[in-house]
Amino acid sequence: MHTIKAVLFDFDGTISTLRAGWEEVMRPFMKESITGLHALSMEQEAALNQEIDAYIDHSTGIQTIYQMKWLAHTVHEKGWNERVLSEWEYKAEYNRRLLERVTDRIGKLRKGELQPEDFLIRGAAEFVRELHRRGVELYVASGTDHPDVVQEAEVLGLASFFNEIAGAPVGRAECSKEKVLRELIETKGLTGEELAVIGDGKVEIQLGKEAGGLALGLASNEELREGMNPVKERRLRTAGADWISGDFGNPQAWFERLGV
Template sequence: MFLPGTRIEIVNPDLPRGQFSAVLFDFDGTLSLVREGWPEVMIPMMVDILAETPQAEPREALSEHVEEFVMRLNGKQTIYQMIHLAEEVGKRGGTAKEPLEYKQQYHDLLWERVSGRVSGLKDGSVEAEILTVPGSRELLEQLQAAGCDLYLASGTDHQFVADELAALKLDAYFGPHVYGAQDEYKSFSKKMIIEKLMAENSLGDGGLLGFGDGYVEIEEIKRVGGIAVGVASDEKHREGINEWKRNRLMRAGADIIIPDYRERDALLAYLTNGADV
């Protein structure tokens, strides 16, 4: 069901409302569109690598298989997708590189796609608004004004997250609470960040509100009794629902599904003062 007159889909009407004081955001696809199109870089790269192995399937079959595991692992650190790639190379009789080498190869290819966006943001030739999910800045302002503590956790490397967050001029909303992937990948996970902020803020059920467009953050937010808002953003067109994302977010356990933050006033009214469907 939907909030009247909106595209805000209420999946779980029994969620605990009016109790959250901390808000967690994913970054890519949830706030930032700087890396829009990343699967179009990662998946073909992996298919090319696997196609060179001795026991490779036809490219069409490889593409379907790679897309499945890449998107299933989306939300975790990028290294996990590369670890899986190395395993797939071995299964097909190939000699795998170290996952960090594959990760660097991917970053180099992705940078060819997004470097102009980042440099344009920094020199002012590209407006931040067109590279953010619509309504992001306004939502952050409203949450900050309401006294909420804002956190950001991303599976993208911390150095890139911090740089792109600053380029979008969104860094001031999060202060020191920005967390990204590390080369020592076992020292970071969204699960660890969520558990840390839950403990530091002594949060109970309903105390954490989370926004994300991937499976991992939704699942982890729900695991600690938080409210999970699935952002089924259409990153290419900046309008409407991405049905593939919506289906994944529903399966992950999202309480609410939204396309973006254009209807943030209605969303916050529902979450805070109990406006009903």
């Protein structure tokens, strides 16, 4: 029986939808970087599309720099584009494109044209607040750059409820999720039974399981912000999630799972 004292949340797609649609930015960016000006046959194009889609699905939840490392390797390996950049250069350009969309959303939130609820998974804010009220320590770990995660948690009105928010360190390739979990176990003396991980990607689910913690999957439909996404559900099941829900609209079921 788990007696949960600390919960580690993934952020994007688990709590926030500010970055929803990142795949729609990454997919064409990867394709154009790999092909350059090279004209592909229909078979080559279909195979490349499939390869990119499979990689994005496989890598959801990891730090962006590792995805860009794959991109740099693939550009070099295919040899269609003579211009091969470093993973950091690819990351800078991908971030620039993605942040155009995110910055616009944050601007509308700051002006009051949109509300935090427009970018939160159903029931997420209430769930976080209630866990905090019940004395559970709350942490965020994300593959998104640290300053960006902090800003996005603040603009959604949730930053104050977390003991720590850990994004990817700028300019360094480190797994923030692994680091936070390790620190919780080593410095706070928590056992696996006292830890829960909640996320929509297989990375955090697998890390939670490895730590002996409770791994709860959030198979969110980011477009609707509620209900189950079957693709995520399959991914989370394969990763070994102990339980899966589509949103936080059923808080009692979550509290029962956590034993709080």
